[in-house]
Amino acid sequence: MAEPALWAWFLLIATFALHAADRQAPVKVMSFNIRYGAANDGENSWKHRDYLVLETIQNARPDLIGYQEVLKFQAEFLQKNLKGYGFHGVGRDDGQEKGEYVPLMWRQERFELLDSGHFWLSETPEIPGSVSWDSSLTRMLSWVLLKETSPSGREFIFANTHFDHRGTQARLESAKLIRKRANTIMDQYPVILTGDFNTTEEGDPYAALCKKTQPQGTPLIDAYRVIHPAPMDDEASFSRWVGHRAGKRIDWILHSNDFVTLHANINYTQEGGRYPSDHYPVEATLRLK
Numbered sequence: 001m002a003e004p005a006l007w008a009w010f011l012l013i014a015t016f017a018l019h020a021a022d023r024q025a026p027v028k029v030m031s032f033n034i035r036y037g038a039a040n041d042g043e044n045s046w047k048h049r050d051y052l053v054l055e056t057i058q059n060a061r062p063d064l065i066g067y068q069e070v071l072k073f074q075a076e077f078l079q080k081n082l083k084g085y086g087f088h089g090v091g092r093d094d095g096q097e098k099g100e101y102v103p104l105m106w107r108q109e110r111f112e113l114l115d116s117g118h119f120w121l122s123e124t125p126e127i128p129g130s131v132s133w134d135s136s137l138t139r140m141l142s143w144v145l146l147k148e149t150s151p152s153g154r155e156f157i158f159a160n161t162h163f164d165h166r167g168t169q170a171r172l173e174s175a176k177l178i179r180k181r182a183n184t185i186m187d188q189y190p191v192i193l194t195g196d197f198n199t200t201e202e203g204d205p206y207a208a209l210c211k212k213t214q215p216q217g218t219p220l221i222d223a224y225r226v227i228h229p230a231p232m233d234d235e236a237s238f239s240r241w242v243g244h245r246a247g248k249r250i251d252w253i254l255h256s257n258d259f260v261t262l263h264a265n266i267n268y269t270q271e272g273g274r275y276p277s278d279h280y281p282v283e284a285t286l287r288l289k
Contacts, residue, residue, distance in 0.1 A: 025150060026262055026287045027110075029223075029253050030062035031160070031194035033279035036069040036100055044241050044278070046074065052276040054081050056269045060283060063107045066160030066194030068279075070101040084108055088116045092140045095128030102142050102160045102195070114155065115145040119181070121161070121174040135170035139163060141178060145189070154288055156190040156258070163205065165198045175205035182256070183217035190258030190288060193220060196279065200248035201225070209254060220254040223284035226261040237266055237282055239275045251282045259286040 034053050037046035054077075057065065065085070067078070072091065079087050082105065089103025090096055095118065106113070119125040121139040122132035131138050143159035161178065164170040175197075182191055199205050201222065210219050228235075236247035245268075253264065263285040269276060 025148075026285045027064060027192075027259075028060070028062045029064045029066075029192060029194065029284045029286060030057070030060055030267075030281050031066045031068075031196070031251050031253050031283075032057070032281040033068040033162070033196045033251060033277060034070060034074065035277045035279070037071050037074045041241075041278075044274075049274065049276055050074075050077060052269075052271055052274060054078075056267065056276045056281060057082060059269070060267060060281065062283065063110055064158055064192065064194075065105040066158070067101070067103050067105075068160070068162040068196040070103055072097050072101070075101055075103055078103075078105065086111075086113055086144075088113070088144050089142050090118060092120070092138045093129050099129075099138060100162070102140060102162050104142055104144055104158055104160050106144065106146055106158065110149055111146040112149055113144055114147050116143065118142045121163070121170070121177060125177065133170040133173050134167035135164040136166040137164060139170070139174060154190075156192065156288070157185060159191065159193045161193070161195040161197075163195065163198045171197070171199050171203070171205045172208060175208035179209050179217060179220075182220065186218055186256050186258075191220070191256040192259070192286065193254040194252070196251050198250055200250060201231070201252075202248070206252075218257065220256060221259075221261070223253045223255060223261040223286065224249065224264040224266075224282065227264040227284075235266070238279045239268075239277065241275055241278050243268070243270065243273070243275065249282070251279055253282055253284040255284075255286055258289055260289055261285070262287055 085105040089101040091099040093099030122130040141161040234245040237251040267281040
């Protein structure tokens with residue numbers, strides 16, 4: 001009778017270990033404004049730094065990536081050279097290929113794509129290219145519904161955006177729109193939101209996304225601030241090509257309360273004083289509860 005009992009204990013321990021390992025698998029997230037490739041940036045033009053953008057991503061090995069300021073030829077470069085990643089994104093001007101993308105990539109060995117979509121940061125969010133408020137340019141959000149390929153098969157929404165760089169009202173209304181839409185889905189799906197928000201955490205758009213009372217509903221959580229609770233004077237997320245650090249973050253990784261933040265940082269990768277972009281990538285390691 002001892003042998004069956006021993007096997008029962010062995011199976012119980014093995015099953016517990018399997019579930020524990022699956023439950024604790026972290027997800028590494030990157031948000032990266034790669035600077036649009038048509039800019040006249042001289043020695044920092046895309047052709048002089050595309051390899052460094054690629055190496056920065058490859059060395060970080062993110063599971064999820066949200067990009068900003070991506071043009072069609074840059075999107076094609078990323079898809080060609082980052083093997084094993086899925087891709088979702090469209091041009092903001094026409095919902096196809098015209099204008100900047102806010103695309104997402106995910107590691108296909110870890111996640112299966114179930115659904116995807118976009119909406120525009122305007123009063124008519126379903127109309128491609130629409131502009132509202134005091135926005136100087138067309139702005140949008142792209143999203144995917146992903147399912148883990150591990151035995152748990154958990155599903156979550158991964159979204160990415162880029163707020164207007166001039167319109168104060170546009171940034172606030174964009175944040176309210178995203179918060180409202182997030183509130184409608186967070187009862188069903190965990191959410192990760194990456195982006196260049198063109199404002200700091202002292203502003204009203206941050207409050208609209210991450211504070212309980214503005215507006216009503218469940219707030220999102222700032223992964224960086226979880227790990228670094230005391231704001232510092234050298235947290236700027238834009239390099240200005242020269243390693244600039246003084247100032248506040250405008251690039252964030254936010255998530256619903258379904259995730260635990262394990263790590264968060266600003267990636268200062270450079271090569272001989274050359275930086276991959278005028279923004280630093282920001283990173284966070286999350287785990288679903």
